[in-house]
Amino acid sequence: MTVSNVVTSPVTGDVIAEISNATAEEVDAAVSRARDGAQVLGQLSAWKRAELLHATADAIERRREAILADHVLEHGKTLAETDGEISVAVRAIRSTAEDARRLEGRMPHLEDPDKRAYVQRAPLGIVGVITPWNAPVLVPFEYIAPALAVGNTVVWKPAESVPYASRHVASAIGEAGWPSDTVQVVEGGPSTGAALASNPSLDGLCFTGSSEVGDEIARHGSRRRLILELGGNGPTCVFADADIELAALRIVEGACFFSGQSCAATERVLVEAPAHDELVAAIVSQIANQRLGDPRHPDTTVGPVHLAAIVDKLRRHCGDATARGARILAGGRADQDAPTANYWQPTVIADVTPEMDVFSEESFGPIIPVARFSSEEEALNLAGLGGYGLSSAVFTSDLSRALHLADRLPASFVVVNNTSNYWETHLPWGGGPGTKSGTGRLGGDHALYELSTTKTTVVDFGSSQCID
Numbered sequence: 001m002t003v004s005n006v007v008t009s010p011v012t013g014d015v016i017a018e019i020s021n022a023t024a025e026e027v028d029a030a031v032s033r034a035r036d037g038a039q040v041l042g043q044l045s046a047w048k049r050a051e052l053l054h055a056t057a058d059a060i061e062r063r064r065e066a067i068l069a070d071h072v073l074e075h076g077k078t079l080a081e082t083d084g085e086i087s088v089a090v091r092a093i094r095s096t097a098e099d100a101r102r103l104e105g106r107m108p109h110l111e112d113p114d115k116r117a118y119v120q121r122a123p124l125g126i127v128g129v130i131t132p133w134n135a136p137v138l139v140p141f142e143y144i145a146p147a148l149a150v151g152n153t154v155v156w157k158p159a160e161s162v163p164y165a166s167r168h169v170a171s172a173i174g175e176a177g178w179p180s181d182t183v184q185v186v187e188g189g190p191s192t193g194a195a196l197a198s199n200p201s202l203d204g205l206c207f208t209g210s211s212e213v214g215d216e217i218a219r220h221g222s223r224r225r226l227i228l229e230l231g232g233n234g235p236t237c238v239f240a241d242a243d244i245e246l247a248a249l250r251i252v253e254g255a256c257f258f259s260g261q262s263c264a265a266t267e268r269v270l271v272e273a274p275a276h277d278e279l280v281a282a283i284v285s286q287i288a289n290q291r292l293g294d295p296r297h298p299d300t301t302v303g304p305v306h307l308a309a310i311v312d313k314l315r316r317h318c319g320d321a322t323a324r325g326a327r328i329l330a331g332g333r334a335d336q337d338a339p340t341a342n343y344w345q346p347t348v349i350a351d352v353t354p355e356m357d358v359f360s361e362e363s364f365g366p367i368i369p370v371a372r373f374s375s376e377e378e379a380l381n382l383a384g385l386g387g388y389g390l391s392s393a394v395f396t397s398d399l400s401r402a403l404h405l406a407d408r409l410p411a412s413f414v415v416v417n418n419t420s421n422y423w424e425t426h427l428p429w430g431g432g433p434g435t436k437s438g439t440g441r442l443g444g445d446h447a448l449y450e451l452s453t454t455k456t457t458v459v460d461f462g463s464s465q466c467i468d
């Protein structure tokens, strides 16, 4: 191992950990142990695996306070956000356990009356999982829980900047009583991730992260099942007939949740021209209720962003937008008096146009760019710019318009009259076809299907009869 990742708290600026990069040889060894582990795990019934998943959820619950203490400091999310993430992870694990018990096969009719066939879901084998830092308790379980539920073993590479959350997750899995070598953890940064992604022995590879790294991961061949959950730049379309106060409230919530560091965040607002001024004023007034500060303080609603690179990007987006004629109406810079440079003030930018970087790129920060449209067709065209296709929101009081627009928006998840961040763990989640947001679906039994394969057995009971 080589020491190379120094973890600095975005909250205090203190160095809080150092992470070694597991080498390609260490990754190979983990994959090979996972192959042995698969033999054992495959012998357990779906019922037993469901029990172990519930035990894993119990272990996470027991660690709640410790995760809160450690993860808020390493990440920058608020206490309430972290607590919420833990609860969602626990619900996701438990609901996967129940879905796994009910996963059924089929018995198709055959032409030959002396034969029967059954089709069942079988594990892929060994699944590699690479996860990001933004929700490091929940996102790993979006893959690990369904992978284990159907009998796969897992080699997991967590994000290098959130070692405390990742180690709590690994310890909880260890405490649950799974057979040895069911889940291997390989710590490290991009080099360890690349070693795992390129390992030829994997039967499945799951990646959540940026679209750029997702493209690299996809180059490692077609022999394995591939799930890629990538970036988003979700537009929220607000029509003049909408409840503007409600739209403003949800837009601010969607942009400030996790300090904007969610793939489904409100990244862009498109508003019908006659409602522009009223909506912008309502957003500016709502954003004033947000309290940027130390995420360990219970009154704080927006913590510092996780990485200095995000601050750089937010600064670039604001600079580019104002240079091209946009107006910053709130925020637009980091808090000068904060302990680190990561405390980015919740920001509203009006008069945004499609050629601005903030419009077409994922900002991943608490920033609300607002652009106008004058027709439904124009709203649809603007929504498609940038090439992402994850989540969108529509605000209107016209149900017919909402449903027609939901069908046509280039996003695989559309929320009407609420934030684009709204999600429940059993709902299908993933990028739209042909977009930069990835491929495959997570959520509920969708993940169980993605992480298993169809196996058909034909039984000939006619030819086995005794012939005198």
Ligand code: NAD
Pocket: 130, 131, 132, 133, 134, 135, 139, 157, 158, 159, 160, 188, 189, 190, 191, 192, 193, 194, 195, 197, 208, 209, 210, 211, 213, 214, 216, 217, 229, 230, 231, 232, 262, 263, 362, 364, 390, 430, 437, 438
């Ligand atoms: P990232 O792509 O930088 O890193 C993700 C993971 O990949 C980390 O573990 C990292 O170490 C690893 N990695 C980096 N380079 C690699 C390489 N060349 N080969 C293999 N592994 C490599 O992403 P991030 O900054 O950690 O996460 C933020 C991104 O994740 C955003 O774009 C966000 O939208 C996206 N995201 C998407 C979803 C979703 O469900 N679609 C959910 C959460 C986050």
